[in-house]
Amino acid sequence: MAVNLARGARDFLPETMRHRRAVIATLTEVFERYGFEPLGTPAIERIETLTGKYGDEGDKLLFRILKRGKGSEVGECDMALRYDLTVPLARVLAMNPGVRTPFKRFQIAPVWRADRPQRGRFREFFQCDADIAGTTSPMADAECLAVAADGLSALGFDAFTLRLNDRRILRAMARAAGAGPDREIGVLIAIDKLDKVGREGVTEELRGVGLDEAGIGRLWSILELERGHEATLDALAPHLDDEGRQGVDSLRQVLGLALDMGVPEARIVVDPTLARGLDYYTGAVYEAGLDDLPIGSVAGGGRYDGLVGMFGKQAIPAVGVSLGLERLITVLEELGQADAGQPTADVLVTVFDEASRPSSVRAATALRAAGVRSELYLDDRKLKAQFKHAGARGYRFVAIIGPDEARDGVITLRNLADGTQHTLPAEDAAQIVLR
Amino acid sequence: MAVNLARGARDFLPETMRHRRAVIATLTEVFERYGFEPLGTPAIERIETLTGKYGDEGDKLLFRILKRGKGSEVGECDMALRYDLTVPLARVLAMNPGVRTPFKRFQIAPVWRADRPQRGRFREFFQCDADIAGTTSPMADAECLAVAADGLSALGFDAFTLRLNDRRILRAMARAAGAGPDREIGVLIAIDKLDKVGREGVTEELRGVGLDEAGIGRLWSILELERGHEATLDALAPHLDDEGRQGVDSLRQVLGLALDMGVPEARIVVDPTLARGLDYYTGAVYEAGLDDLPIGSVAGGGRYDGLVGMFGKQAIPAVGVSLGLERLITVLEELGQADAGQPTADVLVTVFDEASRPSSVRAATALRAAGVRSELYLDDRKLKAQFKHAGARGYRFVAIIGPDEARDGVITLRNLADGTQHTLPAEDAAQIVLR
Numbered sequence: 019m020a021v022n023l024a025r026g027a028r029d030f031l032p033e034t035m036r037h038r039r040a041v042i043a044t045l046t047e048v049f050e051r052y053g054f055e056p057l058g059t060p061a062i063e064r065i066e067t068l069t070g071k072y073g074d075e076g077d078k079l080l081f082r083i084l085k086r087g088k089g090s091e092v093g094e095c096d097m098a099l100r101y102d103l104t105v106p107l108a109r110v111l112a113m114n115p116g117v118r119t120p121f122k123r124f125q126i127a128p129v130w131r132a133d134r135p136q137r138g139r140f141r142e143f144f145q146c147d148a149d150i151a152g153t154t155s156p157m158a159d160a161e162c163l164a165v166a167a168d169g170l171s172a173l174g175f176d177a178f179t180l181r182l183n184d185r186r187i188l189r190a191m192a193r194a195a196g197a198g199p200d201r202e203i204g205v206l207i208a209i210d211k212l213d214k215v216g217r218e219g220v221t222e223e224l225r226g227v228g229l230d231e232a233g234i235g236r237l238w239s240i241l242e243l244e245r246g247h248e249a250t251l252d253a254l255a256p257h258l259d260d261e262g263r264q265g266v267d268s269l270r271q272v273l274g275l276a277l278d279m280g281v282p283e284a285r286i287v288v289d290p291t292l293a294r295g296l297d298y299y300t301g302a303v304y305e306a307g308l309d310d311l312p313i314g315s316v317a318g319g320g321r322y323d324g325l326v327g328m329f330g331k332q333a334i335p336a337v338g339v340s341l342g343l344e345r346l347i348t349v350l351e352e353l354g355q356a357d358a359g360q361p362t363a364d365v366l367v368t369v370f371d372e373a374s375r376p377s378s379v380r381a382a383t384a385l386r387a388a389g390v391r392s393e394l395y396l397d398d399r400k401l402k403a404q405f406k407h408a409g410a411r412g413y414r415f416v417a418i419i420g421p422d423e424a425r426d427g428v429i430t431l432r433n434l435a436d437g438t439q440h441t442l443p444a445e446d447a448a449q450i451v452l453r
Numbered sequence: 454m455a456v457n458l459a460r461g462a463r464d465f466l467p468e469t470m471r472h473r474r475a476v477i478a479t480l481t482e483v484f485e486r487y488g489f490e491p492l493g494t495p496a497i498e499r500i501e502t503l504t505g506k507y508g509d510e511g512d513k514l515l516f517r518i519l520k521r522g523k524g525s526e527v528g529e530c531d532m533a534l535r536y537d538l539t540v541p542l543a544r545v546l547a548m549n550p551g552v553r554t555p556f557k558r559f560q561i562a563p564v565w566r567a568d569r570p571q572r573g574r575f576r577e578f579f580q581c582d583a584d585i586a587g588t589t590s591p592m593a594d595a596e597c598l599a600v601a602a603d604g605l606s607a608l609g610f611d612a613f614t615l616r617l618n619d620r621r622i623l624r625a626m627a628r629a630a631g632a633g634p635d636r637e638i639g640v641l642i643a644i645d646k647l648d649k650v651g652r653e654g655v656t657e658e659l660r661g662v663g664l665d666e667a668g669i670g671r672l673w674s675i676l677e678l679e680r681g682h683e684a685t686l687d688a689l690a691p692h693l694d695d696e697g698r699q700g701v702d703s704l705r706q707v708l709g710l711a712l713d714m715g716v717p718e719a720r721i722v723v724d725p726t727l728a729r730g731l732d733y734y735t736g737a738v739y740e741a742g743l744d745d746l747p748i749g750s751v752a753g754g755g756r757y758d759g760l761v762g763m764f765g766k767q768a769i770p771a772v773g774v775s776l777g778l779e780r781l782i783t784v785l786e787e788l789g790q791a792d793a794g795q796p797t798a799d800v801l802v803t804v805f806d807e808a809s810r811p812s813s814v815r816a817a818t819a820l821r822a823a824g825v826r827s828e829l830y831l832d833d834r835k836l837k838a839q840f841k842h843a844g845a846r847g848y849r850f851v852a853i854i855g856p857d858e859a860r861d862g863v864i865t866l867r868n869l870a871d872g873t874q875h876t877l878p879a880e881d882a883a884q885i886v887l888r
Contacts, residue, residue, distance in 0.1 A: 021547045021764040022499060024532045029545050030493030032558065039491060051821050053798035053828030056474060058465030060577045061496060061534075061563060062516075064457060081497075082519040084530055086567040093528025095519055097459045099496075110464050112456045118845060120831045123467065128496060132521040142495045153832045157804075157814065161831065164818075278814040280822070329456040363488035369592075379592065379713040383599075386486045387715070393488030394596065396555045397588045410553060 026133070026141025037356040038144075041173065041347055042126050045146055048169045049124040052161060054148050057123035059106040061130075062097045071105045071298070071328065079131045081141075099130035103147045104298075104325070104338065111151050111336070112329035119152025119334075126343065138348060149338030151326070156268055159302045159321055160275035162339035166306055166317040167281045169341050174355060177309040178316070180281065181245075181289035184269045185299050185320070187254060190262020191240050191290065195224075196233035205229070209241065210293035213314075241291050247273060250288040265301070272302050298322040302337065311349060316342040363391040364451050365415040365431075366408035368401055370424070377424035381417055381444045388448030392417070408434065415451055417444075461568070461576025472791040473579075476608065476782055477561050480581055483604045484559040487596060489583050492558040494541040496565075497532045506540045506733070506763070514566045516576075534565035538582045539733075539760070539773065546586050546771070547764035554587025554769075561778065573783060584773030586761070591703055594737045594756055595710035597774035601741055601752040602716045604776050609790060612744040613751070615716065616680075616724035619704045620734050620755070622689060625697020626675050626725070630659075631668035640664070644676065645728035648749075676726050682708060685723040700736070707737050733757040737772070746784060751777040798826040799886050800850045800866075801843035803836055805859070812859035816852055816879045823883030827852070843869065850886055852879075 023029065030038055062083065069077050082095035100106050103125045111117065126146045135141055148165050150158040163180055170178050185206075192205035208223035215223070217238075224234050236257075243253045248270070255266045269288065277283060294303040301321030308316055319339035327333030350356045367382040369375050382394035393413070395404045401418075408416045418430040423441065431447040432439040440450070458464065465473060497518065504512050517530035535541050538560045546552065561581045570576055583600050585593040598615055605613050620641075627640035643658035650658070652673075659669050675692045678685055683705070690701045704723065712718060729738040736756030743751055754774035762768030785791045802817040804810050817829035828848070830839045836853075843851045853865040858876065866882040867874035875885070 021502070021544055021766070023544075023548075024495060024497045024499050027495035027497050028493075029495070029548075030491075031545075031549070031552070032490035032492060035491040035493045038493065050797050051826050053801075053826060055467035055797045056465075056470040057467060058463075058470045058473065060459060060462035060464070062459045062462050062565065062577055064459050067456070078521075081521075081532075083534070084517040084519055084528060086513075086516075093519060097516075099518070109456055109458075110466075113458075113464075114466065117466070118842070122828070130497065142497055150831060155831050155833060157810070157829065158831045160814075161829065275811070275814055278811050278818070280818045331456070362485050362490045375592070376710070376713050379595075379710055383713065383715045391486050391488060393557070394592065396585060396590050396593045396596065398590060407553070 024141070026135035026139075028140060028142070032362070036362075037351070038347060040357065041343065041350070042144075042146070044172050045126065045169050045341060045343070046124070048165060048172050049148050051168070052122070052148075052165055054122045054124040054165075057107065057110065057125050059100070059103070059110060059125065059127075061099055061128070063100050063106060063109070065096055065098050067109050068098050068101055068105060071325070072101055076101060079133060081130045081132050101131060102129050103127060103145050103340075104149070104322070107147075107149055107151070107338075108325045108336070109329060111326045111334050112331045115331065117152075120158065121151045122148070123151075124148040138345070140344070144343045146341040146343040147338055149336055151334050151336040154323065154335045156271040156302075157275055158337045159268075159272045160279055162319055162337055163272070163276040163286065163304060164279035164281055166304070166319070166339045166341065167276075167285060170306060170317065170346075173346060173350065175308060175316075175346075178285060178306050179309055180286040180304055180306045180317075181292045182269065182273065182286060182302065182304045183289055183292040183294075184265035184302050186261050186265030186301065187258065187269070187290065188293055190258040190265065191237060193259060194240065194257050194262070195229050195237035197227065197229060201227055201229075205237070206293045209291060210295055212241075212291050243290055245287045245289050247283070247286075247288060250290070254288075254290060269302060294318060294320060298325045300324055304339070308349070313345060313349065316345055316349075318342075361412040363393040363411070363413060365390055365392045365417050366404065366411070366413050367392055367394045367417045367429075368404045368419060369395050369398075370401065370418075370420045374419055374421055374424035377427070378419045381419050381429050384444035385417065385448050385451075388445055388452075390448045390451045417447060459576070461570035461574075463575060463577070467797070471797075472786070473782060475792060476778065476785070477579075477581070479607050480561065480604050480776060480778070481559070483600060483607050484583050486603070487557070487583075487600055489557045489559040489600075492542065492545065492560050494535070494538070494545060494560065494562075496534055496563070498535050498541060498544070500531055500533050502544050503533050503536055503540060506760070507536055511536060514568060516565045516567050536566060537564050538562060538580050538775075539584070539757070542582075542584055542586070542773075543760045543771070544764060546761045546769050547766045550766065552587075555593065556586045557583070558586075559583040573780070575779070579778045581776040581778040582773055584771055586769050586771040589758065589770045591706040591737075592710055593772050594703075594707045595714055597754055597772055598707070598711040598721065598739060599714035599716050601739070601754070601774045601776065602711075602720060605741060605752065605781075608781060608785065610743060610751075610781075613720060613741050614744055615721040615739055615741045615752075616727045617704065617708065617721060617737065617739045618724055618727040618729075619700035619737050621696050621700030621736065622693060622704070622725065623728055625693040625700065626672060628694060629675065629692050629697075630664050630672035632662065632664060636662055636664075640672070641728050644726060645730055647676075647726050678725055680722045680724050682718070682721075682723060685725070689723075689725060704737060729753060729755060733760045735759055739774070743784070748780060748784065751780055751784075753777075796847040798828040798846070798848060800825055800827045800852050801839065801846070801848050802827055802829045802852045802864075803839045803854060804830050804833075805836065805853075805855045809854055809856055809859035812862070813854045816854050816864045819879035820852065820883050820886075823880055823887075825883045825886045852882060 204227035299320040303320035306317040321337040323335040639662035734755040738755035741752040756772040758770040
């Protein structure tokens with residue numbers, strides 16, 4: 019029988035897992051610093067909760083779960099694996115109308131997509147989201163930007179750029195280029211492809227949407243405004259209609275508040291070309307990339323005031339940010355900065371022979387009781403193999419219990435870094451390890 | 454559109470989630486104290502990895518995932534959701550023959566079963582496992598018992614009983630009662646039902662398996678030996694054949710080592726009736742219950758030296774313990790001991806008006822920079838509502854920034870517990886919160 023993982027799935031062996039846990043702990047600390055609270059939602063959702071939220075392509079990528087019992091023979095499904103963490107949040111909000119707002123939650127958890135697996139793209143991967151529901155205040159948008167910036171800094175990334183735009187500006191740009199209401203989204207889709215197909219490709223797309231050459235020219239003159247702060251916003255406004263200028267005013271506030279929140283001026287820029295796909299965004303949108311690494315977006319998000327209302331109850335405004343956990347972990351690993359922290363234990367307690375074994379067991383128990391994480395050597399091998407094990411695990415100390423130590427009720431604690439050793443009671447040894 | 458969870462799935466709102474995270478952190482700390490390392494495996498596994506491991510009933514409870522593309526129309530499946538954490542561990546061991554042994558890993562993660570949902574039984578629930586692979590040493594079995602005892606103690610449960618038996622003893626008991634090799638498992642299944650169907654029910658089952666009345670009488674005389682330590686083991690041995698006495702000797706060592714490891718004598722007992730279902734166990738088996746609460750098992754496990762070999766490569770012995778995380782969390786909640794710990798933030802920073810808003814933003818940023826978890830009030834409501842919000846969240850402090858504070862670049866820090874307040878720079882306020 020061939021033994022293997024499911025396609026697009028991964029195991030995380032302890033060393034990798036320790037690094038992942040360290041990254042997740044760092045980002046959790048950032049979220050909690052802002053008062054975001056943990057939310058748990060199930061991996062499995064009713065199919066109708068997920069369909070129609072991610073566009074036709076997204077619907078095709080849902081992993082559907084076969085109904086148990088009769089339906090199973092004909093491929094009937096009533097559940098699917100969650101595709102992201104945002105739609106489940108919207109469902110939670112719709113189901114819990116009494117929840118105290120502003121509701122700030124974070125969730126770091128796996129999602130599943132039936133994509134074709136390839137380098138760096140998996141069918142099961144973690145997302146790392148912080149969202150604020152129940153307020154339209156630009157402070158909430160700014161806080162998401164600040165969380166993204168703090169999260170990247172906390173992981174050691176200082177050279178990043180947050181690009182910022184607003185869906186109302188984008189739609190007004192489309193109108194300024196002559197697109198009717200039914201074509202605004204087509205123009206956005208075309209602009210969103212700029213990174214992939216370049217200026218010529220986008221121009222071709224825009225012709226396909228039905229813009230004339232004059233309109234396309236007007237659109238480029240807006241898209242190619244210099245990226246900056248106030249000056250870019252000032253330059254944008256005259257090209258746009260009322261809704262577009264509302265977007266400019268809102269973005270002005272968001273930008274100012276983000277700077278007040280400590281986002282470094284050099285790390286944030288208004289970019290009229292930023293569209294952020296087809297998603298459910300209604301206001302501000304943003305995306306972060308690393309300046310020195312052409313790996314695409316490492317964080318992104320925006321305001322989505324319409325999503326919760328899709329569940330047919332009251333509309334609840336919301337804004338959020340998602341950090342690209344998998345991509346960030348990969349970058350840290352490739353940069354050799356995957357610090358897995360300390361090994362799980364500090365001390366290996368050796369076992370000399372059958373007769374002294376109970377003494378080794380009691381020594382390990384005493385060390386643990388004193389707060390020292392201790393691995394008791396469980397296999398039946400020579401001391402040399404036990405020392406090798408301790409070295410391979412990166413432990414700092416070995417506690418040796420030979421016949422003499424067993425007789426005297428003490429241990430010989432050897433420091434593996436400098437080779438020094440002391441024979442003393444386990445409780446005293448614990449003090450050396452802990453200090 | 455009716456909005457709902459999938460059947461048998463749950464959301465964990467922040468307060469519940471904080472408690473779950475606290476319990477998981479406590480158990481993680483216990484595992485790490487013994488040098489167990491974290492392992493991550495995917496939720497999705499190839500179907501053939503899972504089938505044939507859990508018996509026919511288990512196979513029926515697997516959630517199968519529809520294949521993408523063509524196969525989807527006819528209900529073709531090649532993946533399923535993991536059913537437990539043990540079989541995935543066995544797969545990892547089979548796929549990574551170079552892994553350093555003893556390999557000690559823990560995993561706290563959800564599993565999925567297509568059970569009929571009912572009170573306390575869910576289709577998605579967490580398991581919490583620690584396993585040791587690569588050694589047959591009785592120290593490994595004893596360590597699993599010590600981890601279970603320490604885990605329960607760390608959660609505040611002191612009145613528990615660990616019951617202990619060995620599959621070799623059970624099979625020898627069956628043989629002593631006259632069951633041939635093909636009927637040993639039938640006898641085990643009957644014994645396992647004792648809690649549910651009682652003495653009469655088990656006797657009926659044993660007749661069904663084909664034992665005669667003399668054999669059944671012999672079996673009961675063994676099963677009903679007084680539960681204890683050495684005395685029970687001494688009383689067992691004369692009833693058993695060589696394999697059974699091997700089990701007795703092994704259990705004697707495991708018991709002695711568990712006591713050396715600090716498992717309290719009053720908390721552990723040899724119980725000849727403990728069978729632990731139909732699983733893959735080959736040696737020691739154990740189960741813990743809470744003495745004052747008739748809720749069944751809260752931890753269990755045993756030795757399974759044959760499972761890894763089912764993946765067709767080398768056999769690797771293994772032993773493990775699983776703590777009943779969901780049941781333990783439920784008990785803690787019902788006992789009112791669900792300590793969710795501190796709220797996520799310490800301080801609410803209020804916003805007085807539009808003009809002073811930037812000062813509030815900068816105060817929150819300064820508090821966070823000084824290490825104080827601070828929620829900035831993001832909505833546009835009166836101060837009274839903001840104070841109510843801080844109280845509802847359980848924050849200890851409110852940082853008030855009115856026009857005067859904004860002008861002077863200070864904050865007024867009010868202690869919500871005693872009503873005292875001080876007006877001072879944010880950095881100094883942080884010292885008060887942190888001390």
